[in-house]
Amino acid sequence: MKIDKEYDVVVVGAGPAGSVAAKFAAEKGVSVLALEKDREIGTPVRCGEAVSHEGIAEFIVPDEKFISSHIDKFTLISPDGTEVTIPLEQKGYMLNRQLFDKAVAEEAMNSGAKFLTNAYVHGLLFEDGKVSGVKVKHYGEEYEIKSKIVIAADGVESRVGRWAGLTTHVDFREMEGAYQIVAANISVPTDTLIFYFGEDVAPEGYLWVFPKGEGKANIGIGVSGEIGKTKSAYKYLNEFVDRKYPEASMLSTVSGGVPCTPSLKKIFAPGIILVGDAARQVNPLSGGGIASGMIGGSIGGTVAGEAVIENRPDKLSEYQERWEKRLGKRHRIFDKVKNGVYNFSDEQFNSLAKSFSKVPFEKRTLGNLFKKALINQPSLLIEAAKIFVMD
Amino acid sequence: MLLIKITPDKCDYCGTCVGVCPEDAIELTDSTIDIDEELCTNCSKCVWVCPIDVLIFDKNKLKEKE
Ligand SMILES: Cc1cc2nc3c(=O)[nH]c(=O)nc-3n(C[C@H](O)[C@H](O)[C@H](O)COP(=O)(O)OP(=O)(O)OC[C@H]3O[C@@H](n4cnc5c(N)ncnc54)[C@H](O)[C@@H]3O)c2cc1C
Numbered sequence: 085m086k087i088d089k090e091y092d093v094v095v096v097g098a099g100p101a102g103s104v105a106a107k108f109a110a111e112k113g114v115s116v117l118a119l120e121k122d123r124e125i126g127t128p129v130r131c132g133e134a135v136s137h138e139g140i141a142e143f144i145v146p147d148e149k150f151i152s153s154h155i156d157k158f159t160l161i162s163p164d165g166t167e168v169t170i171p172l173e174q175k176g177y178m179l180n181r182q183l184f185d186k187a188v189a190e191e192a193m194n195s196g197a198k199f200l201t202n203a204y205v206h207g208l209l210f211e212d213g214k215v216s217g218v219k220v221k222h223y224g225e226e227y228e229i230k231s232k233i234v235i236a237a238d239g240v241e242s243r244v245g246r247w248a249g250l251t252t253h254v255d256f257r258e259m260e261g262a263y264q265i266v267a268a269n270i271s272v273p274t275d276t277l278i279f280y281f282g283e284d285v286a287p288e289g290y291l292w293v294f295p296k297g298e299g300k301a302n303i304g305i306g307v308s309g310e311i312g313k314t315k316s317a318y319k320y321l322n323e324f325v326d327r328k329y330p331e332a333s334m335l336s337t338v339s340g341g342v343p344c345t346p347s348l349k350k351i352f353a354p355g356i357i358l359v360g361d362a363a364r365q366v367n368p369l370s371g372g373g374i375a376s377g378m379i380g381g382s383i384g385g386t387v388a389g390e391a392v393i394e395n396r397p398d399k400l401s402e403y404q405e406r407w408e409k410r411l412g413k414r415h416r417i418f419d420k421v422k423n424g425v426y427n428f429s430d431e432q433f434n435s436l437a438k439s440f441s442k443v444p445f446e447k448r449t450l451g452n453l454f455k456k457a458l459i460n461q462p463s464l465l466i467e468a469a470k471i472f473v474m475d
Numbered sequence: 476m477l478l479i480k481i482t483p484d485k486c487d488y489c490g491t492c493v494g495v496c497p498e499d500a501i502e503l504t505d506s507t508i509d510i511d512e513e514l515c516t517n518c519s520k521c522v523w524v525c526p527i528d529v530l531i532f533d534k535n536k537l538k539e540k541e
Contacts, residue, residue, distance in 0.1 A: 241490020
């Protein structure tokens with residue numbers, strides 16, 4: 085494959101955030117190269133794969149080929165087993181991320197970006213104190229590729245930002261170590277996301293069972309580094325599956341990390357910006373990072389493209405401003421809400437589920453659930469109020 | 476002395492450990508993981524976040540040292 089020695093923009097990592105950044109930069113008419121260390125875009129899938137319609141609508145036309153099921157409700161299961169099912173105002177998809185990530189990358193390719201797999205970036209180039217390209221290994225060969233702007237979209241395991249001098253490591257208490265399986269031979273409704281709460285099943289978080297079409301489900305859990313000191317995600321998940329679905333078989337297993345923290349204080353440096361998990365753009369309350377990473381990627385790609393076209397390297401600071409305005413501020417509030425919600429005791433979860441299960445199905449909304457949660461934990465009220473007065 | 480032990484056979488190369496390492500001491504590709512002995516301070520944050528117990532704090536080695 086023909087690769088030039090120089091591109092306007094080099095993107096490191098071809099997850100959803102990197103591919104969207106590549107697409108938006110390429111659409112500005114600049115040359116873009118995306119480098120992915122794995123052999124295949126979209127594999128392995130380290131993800132629960134749930135996303136709202138709105139979350140992807142901005143970036144790609146929904147296509148059945150990368151959707152494994154359609155979601156219109158979710159069920160909360162409290163520690164004592166009380167189940168409450170709530171219709172979703174915002175409907176969702178269970179994606180097939182192996183195919184979704186490829187489809188997003190193809191969007192970028194159609195806009196003119198070039199992609200290379202099996203391309204591990206192991207260092208940055210600098211010129212006059214500014215990032216000026218990357219060092220990459222591709223099938224044992226080492227290359228130096230120069231660029232005006234590097235976009236680091238290298239996920240939770242990101243190191244590229246650090247090499248540029250940014251502080252990127254996540255507090256271990258805010259990092260969720262996750263273990264997830266895709267299981268077969270399981271009977272769950274195909275239109276419902278299921279969340280389990282409680283000290284025994286999923287302390288300070290939730291365990292998810294998300295449907296992947298007939299007889300299959302994506303089951304996983306994330307536990308913070310604090311919990312992980314005594315018991316890992318792997319052990320929590322296996323205990324749950326053995327108890328709940330003894331008949332299940334595994335189609336795949338994978339581990340991963342979710343940085344459940346507000347985004348980094350600084351997500352740009354001279355010649356470089358960080359997008360997606362690399363910038364810690366995950367929604368810290370839900371752990372969802374597909375949509376928010378693509379939003380970060382779209383803003384980053386746009387600003388990078390404009391900076392090249394206008395020959396204004398200083399423009400990269402606008403990326404941080406636009407991100408803060410669109411989601412950054414909101415994530416800071418979600419982070420506070422997270423600390424409230426995940427400190428609920430088993431009794432609080434049980435009483436919340438019991439009282440909410442008395443609400444007629446049609447009247448069950450997330451907003452109403454949240455109001456009930458506030459009665460359980462009044463200190464959340466202030467944080468909640470901020471969300472509603474934000475925009 | 477490096478007191479964090481890796482069991483490469485178990486590793487899934489997910490990079491959760493890399494995300495919390497304050498020293499940038501862990502090098503990870505899609506099929507290798509390596510801790511830089513010079514940089515590692517044995518703080519164990521990587522051990523605590525590892526989802527599948529690949530990284531462990533080697534108590535025996537600590538005893539040997541003492
Ligand atoms: C178990 C689990 C469950 C989750 N469930 C959900 C969910 O249900 N819904 C949701 O919205 N989000 C979920 N998330 C979060 C979501 O998966 C991430 O936020 C999302 O993938 C972030 O996209 P990204 O493009 O920033 O990073 P990634 O998708 O991680 O992509 C980063 C890419 O960079 C590559 N890379 C890394 N280093 C280098 C390098 N040095 N050189 C070249 N390439 C490199 C990697 O190989 C990878 O392909 C979950 C995460 C986990 C771990």
